[in-house]
Amino acid sequence: MGYARTSTVCMIGATAVMVTVEASVFKSSAKGTDTVRMSGLPDSVVNQAQTRVRSAMANSALRFPDKSVTVNFGPASLPTTGSAADLALALTIMCADDTLPTEQLNDTVLLSELGLDGTLRAVPGTLPALMEARKSGLRTAIVSPENAAEASLVDGLAVYAPRDLATLVAWLFGQTTLDPVVRTAPDAPPPLPDLADVRGQPAARRALEIAAAGGHHMLMVGPPGAGKTMLAERLPSILPPLTDAEAVEVTSLHSLRGRFSGGAATLMRHAPFEAPHHSITMQALIGGGTGFVGPGSLALAHRGVLFVDEAPEWKRSVLDSLRQPLESGEVRIRRANTSICYPAKVILVLAANPCPCAPNKPYDCTCTPQVKRGYLPRISRPLMDRIDLRVDLPAVPPSAILAELSEAEPSEQVAKRVARAREAATARWSEAGEGWQCNSEVPGPALRSQRWRLPTPIRKSVDDLLMKERITARGYDRILKLAWTIADLRDHDRPTAEDITVASELRIGYTLS
Incomplete structure (x- = not known):
């Protein structure tokens, strides 16, 4: 034997x-x-x-x-x-x-x-x-x-x-020789899309910068051609490059999907960008499969951006499957003999037209008032409650398109401010003995604790929204996180009343009276 x-x-x-x-x-x-x-x-x-x-x-x-x-x-x-x-x-x-x-x-x-x-x-x-x-x-x-x-x-x-x-x-058997594989110098990665390409939309650009600095989720609503997809595609260009450990982690997830077979391979150094079609199944989005339980688009966007275009057109159950992973930062798939876990710390960017007919100008809309009112609510309230930034994008004026030169800031300049804001947040929470890397990861109870609780006069605008029940308890905590990110971008040690007001308006999607 x-x-x-x-x-x-x-x-x-x-x-x-x-x-x-x-x-x-x-x-x-x-x-x-x-x-x-x-x-x-x-x-x-x-x-x-x-x-x-x-x-x-x-x-x-x-x-x-x-x-x-x-x-x-x-x-x-x-x-x-x-x-x-x-x-x-x-x-x-x-x-x-x-x-x-x-x-x-x-x-x-x-x-x-x-x-x-x-x-x-x-x-x-x-x-x-x-x-x-x-x-x-x-x-x-x-x-x-x-x-x-x-x-x-x-x-x-x-x-x-x-x-x-x-x-x-x-x-x-020693009958032939095999040469060990030699690592070749990787080709330079293609340049990321630049924010300088986006014409107009200053409010959306500012919201995108805040989302990048704090890791906040975002919703953009606007007519076709307003720049929703362009802005989302350029979000990775202002996110910090991946560290060595993060690059290995992200590249490993993409390796599990076989994305490097048959060609040159290199560690992914930039934040990934995943934009699945609205017809995607829950299994393809979250992960799964028969036998081998592979990562879905959500896990493949780990440390990067998951872009959900035409969000109201998605099947509601598929969109709602994102709710728990957005809170925990991981996907858990249970099988009879095991439990599979994939990391899924993403920035979720939703995009939607204002109504099904998607007119360029509001007066061109052919939808009935009932249809128009029911379009955006196709995105469930529990999922919307996890979205920190809500921005309306107007149609881009012809003057911005026809201008020979763009005065928009390039991604390189915006990325520097984002990096400084993230460094400030990381330093603050590490000094407090915590391992949070950006403000969106900070639990609400920590921000409401005695050490980090803001004075009542500063919190007035967000406290009023809570007292009037215009936001939920989760919304209250998320406004506080958003305010800390805005403060970091403005080089404030702590959020001011103005930072809180700006955060509140970005959260609810309209100006406070």
């Missing part, structure tokens, strides 16, 4: 888990016995791996043992999903059958799907998987050629990317 084991990695949500693949090969007393038994918690894709392995070995002139094979995926209490264990399964069986040397696989992680012809194929989540392998002390990785560039982003690992199983086996 022969025994061998190798290492691979399984992704459970955004968490990489080291998996030991064990194989025991023995001669059965029954004639003609040639069975493979799987133990652990393999999903249907893993259970089907034996079929792919058999065919891959046959087409690579390798012999599958004509014996009984028992395979275990450990830890046996955790589900093993996806096709990333195919290569590990094939090599473990050959090692257990004494047809392959095991010495070179002792500190190696194997991460690839096998085609029926023996080719090594890409798998999602290569970056976070190999980072976990390096953390576990492994020093060599074998991946598919399509995942080679992504794998090379992980320092401390010698990465090899053979084209097929036969080449890999020949390398293990």
